[in-house]
Amino acid sequence: MLKINCPFCxxxxxxxxxxxxxxxxxxxxxxxxxxxxQWADYLYQRINPKGVHYERWRHTFGCRQWFNVAxxxxxxxxxxxxxxxxxxxxxxxKGV
Amino acid sequence: MEKxxxxxxxxxxxxxxxxxxxxxxxxxxxxxxxxxxxxxGGHGLATAYNLAKNHGITNVAVLEKGWIGGGNTGRNTAxxxxxxxxxxxxxxxxxxxxxxxxxxxxLNYNVMFSQVGIINLALDRHEMDIFxxxxxxxxxxxxxxxxxxxxxxxxxxxxxxxxxxxxxxIHGGFIQRRGGVSRHDAVAWAYARAxxxxxxxxxxxxxxxxxxxxxxxxxxxKTSLGxxxxxxxxxxxxxHSSVVAAMAGIDLPIISMCLQAMVSEPVKxxxxxxxxxxxxxxxxxxxxxxxMVIGGGADSYTSYGQRGxxxxxxxxxGAVTELFPTLSRMKLMRQxxxxxxxxxxxxxxVSKTPVTGFYISTGWGTGGYKAIPAGGDTLAYTIANDKPHxxxxxxxxxxxxxxxxxxEGAAAGVAH
Numbered sequence: 001m002l003k004i005n006c007p008f009c010x011x012x013x014x015x016x017x018x019x020x021x022x023x024x025x026x027x028x029x030x031x032x033x034x035x036x037x038q039w040a041d042y043l044y045q046r047i048n049p050k051g052v053h054y055e056r057w058r059h060t061f062g063c064r065q066w067f068n069v070a071x072x073x074x075x076x077x078x079x080x081x082x083x084x085x086x087x088x089x090x091x092x093x094k095g096v
Numbered sequence: 097m098e099k100x101x102x103x104x105x106x107x108x109x110x111x112x113x114x115x116x117x118x119x120x121x122x123x124x125x126x127x128x129x130x131x132x133x134x135x136x137g138g139h140g141l142a143t144a145y146n147l148a149k150n151h152g153i154t155n156v157a158v159l160e161k162g163w164i165g166g167g168n169t170g171r172n173t174a175x176x177x178x179x180x181x182x183x184x185x186x187x188x189x190x191x192x193x194x195x196x197x198x199x200x201x202x203l204n205y206n207v208m209f210s211q212v213g214i215i216n217l218a219l220d221r222h223e224m225d226i227f228x229x230x231x232x233x234x235x236x237x238x239x240x241x242x243x244x245x246x247x248x249x250x251x252x253x254x255x256x257x258x259x260x261x262x263x264x265x266i267h268g269g270f271i272q273r274r275g276g277v278s279r280h281d282a283v284a285w286a287y288a289r290a291x292x293x294x295x296x297x298x299x300x301x302x303x304x305x306x307x308x309x310x311x312x313x314x315x316x317x318k319t320s321l322g323x324x325x326x327x328x329x330x331x332x333x334x335x336h337s338s339v340v341a342a343m344a345g346i347d348l349p350i351i352s353m354c355l356q357a358m359v360s361e362p363v364k365x366x367x368x369x370x371x372x373x374x375x376x377x378x379x380x381x382x383x384x385x386x387x388m389v390i391g392g393g394a395d396s397y398t399s400y401g402q403r404g405x406x407x408x409x410x411x412x413x414g415a416v417t418e419l420f421p422t423l424s425r426m427k428l429m430r431q432x433x434x435x436x437x438x439x440x441x442x443x444x445x446v447s448k449t450p451v452t453g454f455y456i457s458t459g460w461g462t463g464g465y466k467a468i469p470a471g472g473d474t475l476a477y478t479i480a481n482d483k484p485h486x487x488x489x490x491x492x493x494x495x496x497x498x499x500x501x502x503x504e505g506a507a508a509g510v511a512h
Binding site: 001002014015018019021036037039040041043044045046047048049050053055071073074075076 | 336338339347348349350351352396397398399400401405406407440496497498499
């Protein structure tokens, strides 16, 4: 069970939240002009790291707000919680 | 290889079981192979076996980081079925189910495949409507499937809660009678023994650390036991597909997630079918030893930790006790997790890649076990001929850019 520190509500248990997958994915600015491969990369390609992962979470059964989490995909340790729109914090690969 | 038979059993019984031959050699890693398979699970071993048997390629190594069958092959719930929705999937999984039906004879090994039948339960009217469409689609493809009324379901599964006061009333369902369970270790061992007998080297405790790639083609594999020269590599590493493919410079549309399963304490036989509910997200069967083997959906976030998180365990067990209240006071004996490789359309990827000589079998997600024999057959064909086997043409890596997805999220969803 993860304890996630919602930036709006404080620490709550994992089952109040929904994971929205990889964060910081940029939609192509001009969709009509990109190739099929670039569009497929945007839709389907995911980094899927073994180690630190930057992902979106939503406090579904609380404030319903989205925010970002930097989490280790092996130990599940949460290194940082930060707002949507903020840049990725740099995380040293501890415990990975 | 000494053939297993009633005679060999008798002979070895009389000599006190002291002279059974080893099932496979402890092979020494050579410096060059025609084909190197990465991953000694069911898929990797079946691929090596098929390369040797169907394509005459016997100078093959199977590299396994741990021990063979110790990854997802030993962590699943051992269900085989072919009740998928789209023709592409049904064709493939039906081929696999037929190979399971012949596996004992083909590999001279008892994999204990028992076709007890798999029942999907519809818990509301709309689900029943979808099941009629789903079951009819299976029948149209020439595969067995029967719709069941609630009365027929009550007859098939006596411990199911059919009372009037259930939270989810059972509206019916459908059964694939040829679906079944087998012994998963035996499947890995059977393929290992048969492949070894044809000359394949099985190398355990050997981790791949990188590739030699020259002019866009594979020239060798770097491992913890040294370098190997080879022009062809097959990757069958399930949850670690993204990690290994990245060493070859290939990005995959794969997400790794934890899928858990659990077994109860053993009890006398009371459940003789595999029962599954997509709606509440659980399925179970009773093993030969009497344990209830329970599974559900994957955990809800990316993970390489082979544990499984508590909320998912709770939700799966809640669903089981709702459908089978009589099981509610049983104790769990074990709970475990395996890391599954999920593609955006919940269908596999068996394909050539942009790197010449690098072939991948991934995206098996929550259903890799049932695909072992056909996955091995088709990947071996793809490697030997450098072109996709007809059964896996729809499952190529470039289908995402082409938009030709095989969206099996529903059929692949819960039962594995």
